[in-house]
Amino acid sequence: MVFMSGSMLAATGTSTSGLVALAVALGCAASLLAAAMGIGWIGSRAVESIARQPEAGSRIFTTMVIAGALIEGVTFFSLLICFLVLYWLK
Amino acid sequence: MGVLVLQAGVLAEFNPLGPNQSVPVFTVWFGQWRLAVSNHMFMVGLAAMLLLIAVPLAAKPRVMIPRGLQNLVETICVFLREEVGRPILREHVDHYIGFVWTVFFFVLSLNLLAMIPLEKIITLLTGKENHFGGPATANIWVTGGLATVTFFAASISGIRQQGFWHYLANLAPRAPWWIMPLLYMTEIITLFVRPLTLAVRLFANIVAGHILVATFVGLILVFKSYSVATASVLAVVAVSFLELLVAFIQAFIFTLLSALYIGFSILPEH
Numbered sequence: 001m002v003f004m005s006g007s008m009l010a011a012t013g014t015s016t017s018g019l020v021a022l023a024v025a026l027g028c029a030a031s032l033l034a035a036a037m038g039i040g041w042i043g044s045r046a047v048e049s050i051a052r053q054p055e056a057g058s059r060i061f062t063t064m065v066i067a068g069a070l071i072e073g074v075t076f077f078s079l080l081i082c083f084l085v086l087y088w089l090k
Numbered sequence: 091m092g093v094l095v096l097q098a099g100v101l102a103e104f105n106p107l108g109p110n111q112s113v114p115v116f117t118v119w120f121g122q123w124r125l126a127v128s129n130h131m132f133m134v135g136l137a138a139m140l141l142l143i144a145v146p147l148a149a150k151p152r153v154m155i156p157r158g159l160q161n162l163v164e165t166i167c168v169f170l171r172e173e174v175g176r177p178i179l180r181e182h183v184d185h186y187i188g189f190v191w192t193v194f195f196f197v198l199s200l201n202l203l204a205m206i207p208l209e210k211i212i213t214l215l216t217g218k219e220n221h222f223g224g225p226a227t228a229n230i231w232v233t234g235g236l237a238t239v240t241f242f243a244a245s246i247s248g249i250r251q252q253g254f255w256h257y258l259a260n261l262a263p264r265a266p267w268w269i270m271p272l273l274y275m276t277e278i279i280t281l282f283v284r285p286l287t288l289a290v291r292l293f294a295n296i297v298a299g300h301i302l303v304a305t306f307v308g309l310i311l312v313f314k315s316y317s318v319a320t321a322s323v324l325a326v327v328a329v330s331f332l333e334l335l336v337a338f339i340q341a342f343i344f345t346l347l348s349a350l351y352i353g354f355s356i357l358p359e360h
Contacts, residue, residue, distance in 0.1 A: 062173075069343045073287065076294030 020089050024082045031078035038071045104311050106304040110228040110297055113221045129209070133226035137199040145195065167191055174346055178353040182251075186352055189243055194345040197236065200226045201296060201337030205330065227296045230289065237289035240348045241282075248355025260358035288347055295340045299333040 046064035050057045114126040148163040156164045170190055175183040208223025226232050248257045261277040262270065306326045310319045 065339060066343065066346065069291075069339050072295065073291035073343075076298060077287075077290060079298065080290065080294055 017089075020086065024086050027082050027085075028079060031075050035071055035075040039068050042067050042071070104304075104308040106301045106308055109304050110225055110300050112224070112229050115221050129221045129224040130226045130229045130232055132222060133200065133203055133208075133224060134232060137196065137203055137226070140203075141195055141199055166194070170194055170345065174349055178349050180357065182356055186243075186247065186349070186356075189352070190345055190349050193236070193240070193348050194341055197227065197292065197344050198338065198341035200232070201341055202334070204228065204296060204300070205334060205337065225296050225300050227292055228300055230293045233289040233293040234286075236292075236344070237285035240288060240351060241285040243348070244285075244351040244355045245281075247352055251356040252358065257355070284347075284351055288344060292340050292344055295336050299329070299336055302329050303333070 042064055046060050050060050112128040112130045114128050115132055116127055118125045118127060144159070145163060148159040151157075151160050153160070171183060171187050175187050175190055179186055204225030204227065206223070209221055210223075212218075212220050212222055245257075251257075252260060261281065262274045265273050303326055306322050306329065310322050
């Protein structure tokens with residue numbers, strides 16, 4: 001889907017804007033992949049540790065939510081850089 | 091392929107970034123100086139007024155067993171003081187907890203007010219096109235202002251607690267002399283980058299949520315069919331619930347990290 005839209009822009013616009021769109025889409029995809037892996041890892045370790053010690057469940061859940069939000073913050077940095085690239089190299 | 095290009099052209103007319111933008115709503119004149127109030131500034135003022143009315147109202151009963159609004163505000167305040175403040179700030183928690191509470195309630199009310207489509211409600215009631223609403227935290231200058239306040243709060247409280255030269259000296263840990271310049275430069279950069287990440291994290295989370303909702307609503311404009319409208323409205327409801335969760339979580343993360351940075355300043359970590 002993203003490759004199709006990138007090549008569509010290349011067909012309608014100049015030759016560089018298609019490459020820019022492709023680069024932006026690939027950058028977003030790579031950071032999303034890393035974030036999904038990181039949050040999935042945290043989630044699995046949190047579930048394991050709650051299974052080991054159910055009475056610490058609420059503290060572990062709070063820590064998991066905090067770590068998830070921090071990782072999402074890093075993902076959004078890369079999203080912002082992708083937006084900046086898209087709108088600067090117009 | 092041609093159909094896709096046509097739909098891409100129609101999609102380009104509805105801008106998903108539109109509902110997040112800051113537009114001037116009215117202008118205040120101070121003699122010959124002009125202050126253009128934008129819709130985000132209006133929302134910040136609205137949130138401040140709501141908090142200035144609601145929080146003293148919540149604190150008025152002062153009964154030992156709180157009920158209603160006092161119970162709600164007191165539960166949040168006690169949670170922030172015991173679970174967030176005390177592990178980080180230890181014995182200084184009561185001195186800085188006012189700032190922590192203010193930041194939490196302000197960011198939370200800004201995030202939640204962004205979920206109410208005020209300008210569309212006013213358009214429904216009065217029939218006039220207006221811009222009296224919008225996600226205030228979707229503006230990098232609003233979150234940047236909040237992060238600047240955190241930066242100054244952390245720095246000033248660190249300087250007041252430890253003295254200026256001790257505060258600067260305790261920025262970096264003990265290390266061999268030949269690595270100290272590099273370490274010190276890294277710590278100085280960290281001092282400025284941390285509040286910047288606070289601002290960007292909050293801004294990007296709220297903007298992403300609102301762009302998602304705007305994109306789903308824009309799909310109705312592109313496809314113009316009832317089945318797509320049904321699916322789109324259900325998706326918007328689901329994403330709005332997620333956005334409410336993100337509003338609470340991001341307000342809590344902003345507050346937690348502000349308290350953490352104040353804690354790093356007043357209790358030397360190394």
